Amino acid sequence: GQNIDQPTEMTATEGAIVQINCTYQTSGFNGLFWYQQHAGEAPTFLSYNVLDGLEEKGRFSSFLSRSKGYSYLLLKELQMKDSASYLCAPVKEDSWGKLQFGAGTQVVVTP
């Protein structure tokens, strides 16, 4: 199975940096997604890591260590619109892309 652990909530001020950690245990692994979800809306794609290392995309970066079962999402220059839930989702190997979502980290950005 896949056990996914990420913090429930994080608070930061506008312009700051926040790092959301995610640890996972899986019997088969084929990469890891991060999705953003605003309240009452559908999840939207942020990043996908399949190899170890850091992927940077504008203000958002995502890191993966397969050997450690660990990923993080880094949000820089926080804006009020970044207040949302961030979902960590490993892809199960040989499952046609079946995702197992973590419970999500609610990020609250304050002025």
Added chain:
Amino acid sequence: DAMVIQNPRYQVTQFGKPVTLSCSQTLNHNVMYWYQQKSSQAPKLLFHYYDKDFNNEADTPDNFQSRRPNTSFCFLDIRSPGLGDAAMYLCATSSGGQDSSYEQYFGPGTRLTVT
């Protein structure tokens, strides 16, 4: 240029009255998923189709059924909704890795209320 469409966006049904939620896609993806998401919880996969192959999650109640008549459409049937079935229902699609991508594209969701 909507890619994954769900109708209706809001659905109210009575306790025990069957209800059907619909999803359509213009991406020609092989895989379609149905998730249930309750407030402040992660999306929970109910089942998915790879083409016409149906895959049910072990803990999905029998009350939930699905149909996929063609590549573009997929339906979620709730035979006898209970109060505990009130949730957001999300449809998603992916190519299942065929183009080296496992990204799932989500529809806007249908919020189901059971009275």
